[in-house]
Amino acid sequence: MENTVLMAIFTMSSLSLFFSIFLGFADKFLRVEENPLIAKVNELLPGANCGGCGFAGCYDFATKVVEGKVEPSACSVNDPDNIKEIGALLGKEVQSGPKLVARIMCKGGKAEAVRKQTEYYGPKTCLAMHVLSGGDKLCFYGCLGGGDCVNACPFQAMFMNSNGLPVVIDELCTGCGICVQNCPRNIIELHPIDRKVFVFCKNQDDPRTSAQVCKVACTGCSVCARKLDGAVKIENNLAFLNYEAFEKLETVELSEICKTGALSKLKGNGNFN
Amino acid sequence: MKLILIFLSSVLINNFVLSYFLGICPFIGVSNKISSAFSMGMAVTFVMTITSIVTWLVNHYILIPFHLEFLQTVSFILVIASLVQFVEMFIKKVSQPLYRALGIYLPLITTNCAIMGLALLISMKNYSFLEGIFFGLGGGIGFSIALILMASIREELDLADVPKPMQGAPITLIIAGCLALAFMGFAGMINV
Numbered sequence: 001m002e003n004t005v006l007m008a009i010f011t012m013s014s015l016s017l018f019f020s021i022f023l024g025f026a027d028k029f030l031r032v033e034e035n036p037l038i039a040k041v042n043e044l045l046p047g048a049n050c051g052g053c054g055f056a057g058c059y060d061f062a063t064k065v066v067e068g069k070v071e072p073s074a075c076s077v078n079d080p081d082n083i084k085e086i087g088a089l090l091g092k093e094v095q096s097g098p099k100l101v102a103r104i105m106c107k108g109g110k111a112e113a114v115r116k117q118t119e120y121y122g123p124k125t126c127l128a129m130h131v132l133s134g135g136d137k138l139c140f141y142g143c144l145g146g147g148d149c150v151n152a153c154p155f156q157a158m159f160m161n162s163n164g165l166p167v168v169i170d171e172l173c174t175g176c177g178i179c180v181q182n183c184p185r186n187i188i189e190l191h192p193i194d195r196k197v198f199v200f201c202k203n204q205d206d207p208r209t210s211a212q213v214c215k216v217a218c219t220g221c222s223v224c225a226r227k228l229d230g231a232v233k234i235e236n237n238l239a240f241l242n243y244e245a246f247e248k249l250e251t252v253e254l255s256e257i258c259k260t261g262a263l264s265k266l267k268g269n270g271n272f273n
Numbered sequence: 274m275k276l277i278l279i280f281l282s283s284v285l286i287n288n289f290v291l292s293y294f295l296g297i298c299p300f301i302g303v304s305n306k307i308s309s310a311f312s313m314g315m316a317v318t319f320v321m322t323i324t325s326i327v328t329w330l331v332n333h334y335i336l337i338p339f340h341l342e343f344l345q346t347v348s349f350i351l352v353i354a355s356l357v358q359f360v361e362m363f364i365k366k367v368s369q370p371l372y373r374a375l376g377i378y379l380p381l382i383t384t385n386c387a388i389m390g391l392a393l394l395i396s397m398k399n400y401s402f403l404e405g406i407f408f409g410l411g412g413g414i415g416f417s418i419a420l421i422l423m424a425s426i427r428e429e430l431d432l433a434d435v436p437k438p439m440q441g442a443p444i445t446l447i448i449a450g451c452l453a454l455a456f457m458g459f460a461g462m463i464n465v
Contacts, residue, residue: 007339015335015348019355026359030366056373123432 037066040089044082050154052077052176076100077174098192100175102168105187106143107200108214109163113137130184138213141202143187149179201262204236218262227257239263276407282463283411289387290419291456296387300420301445310424314417316378321391324353325409328392329402349392357383
């Protein structure tokens with residue numbers, strides 16, 4: 001009996017000793033030399049592996065940063081302090097702009113785009129709606145309400161409100177741009193967080209049609225272009241803001257200029273409350 | 274002939290996931306996409322084959338001569354864990370792309386019960402060395418087949434109109450059950 005116990009202890013310890021020596025030698029001979037800077041830079045990255053920078057994960061990004069192929073600020077998710085620290089590690093000057101967040105350029109939810117072109121029973125994703133029939137709204141430019149952006153967001157920074165439109169939570173949004181890529185209608189844009197005035201519409205229909213499909217559409221009436229000259233221009237029945245003339249827009253009472261409310265100021269969290 | 278039978282039986286009839294119900298965790302966890310299911314399947318096949326070789330050697334040249342068969346579980350855990358560590362280092366040195374493709378799947382399967390089950394089954398069934406290898410290879414391929422089948426169904430499932438309470442895990446488990454039932458149809462066709 002005692003013999004068996006001793007034998008068992010001996011066997012197990014020699015087995016583990018053998019394997020630890022074996023692994024020790026293997027580590028010595030098979031070690032892959034890596035630049036120690038890569039690991040340090042990697043630690044300063046958010047580690048979300050969101051792919052917003054266009055590389056396969058944070059480690060890949062760190063490798064490319066150390067190789068000097070990309071700027072450390074190309075990671076929009078990262079904290080500005082960390083970006084500066086990475087710059088200090090590599091001995092580089094880093095400029096980082098203001099924080100970017102996603103903005104939804106459509107205000108036509110269930111309550112605004114009331115009239116329907118069809119009853120939609122297909123798969124409940126924006127991409128499918130876009131490819132199949134354009135969803136149930138009459139507007140072929142606006143939000144489909146399928147929530148592809150919400151599902152794609154790796155930071156849970158978006159949700160669908162009761163009006164069937166996505167809302168961005170500024171505090172959680174990192175500006176990675178994954179929602180922008182996942183929107184088949186291209187109505188999500190990245191903007192600096194302090195930018196508040198937008199044309200919340202992408203409808204390029206003629207004035208009559210766009211007024212019929214949605215209450216908050218930009219009809220292309222060009223009142224704004226006349227009143228705020230230089231700051232807005234009309235192209236394809238749609239107003240485009242010149243963000244350089246931003247201060248001017250901030251001070252003007254926009255509700256008197258744009259009757260539909262497509263050109264307006266961002267309210268609180270997301271577009272509408 | 275017996276080798277072929279053992280191979281076929283571990284691929285289809287005694288499939289590790291769908292009739293032994295071993296390795297359910299990766300079966301549910303890594304079956305979201307066909308591509309990741311494929312990588313996982315390859316990693317498991319690879320580790321299973323190597324495991325069957327090494328654990329057979331450990332069993333027959335250390336444990337049985339010293340009458341220490343009760344140490345099987347403990348020593349197999351040790352052997353498998355060190356082995357996977359070594360394989361990971363080796364792959365990292367030899368082929369970076371393969372290392373990245375296998376990614377976290379390789380260390381993940383270190384403690385997978387399908388691998389452990391394989392080692393114990395080989396010694397339970399008293400397989401010879403070659404038979405053990407074929408059993409391991411077949412088991413790995415059977416695992417991959419089950420995983421890829423599941424992943425393809427789940428990819429289709431994304432487009433299906435599943436009732437709200439059934440979305441996510443519940444419908445996945447039901448599908449796993451249906452697959453297992455289908456594979457049960459093979460039961461008893463080969464007895465080895």
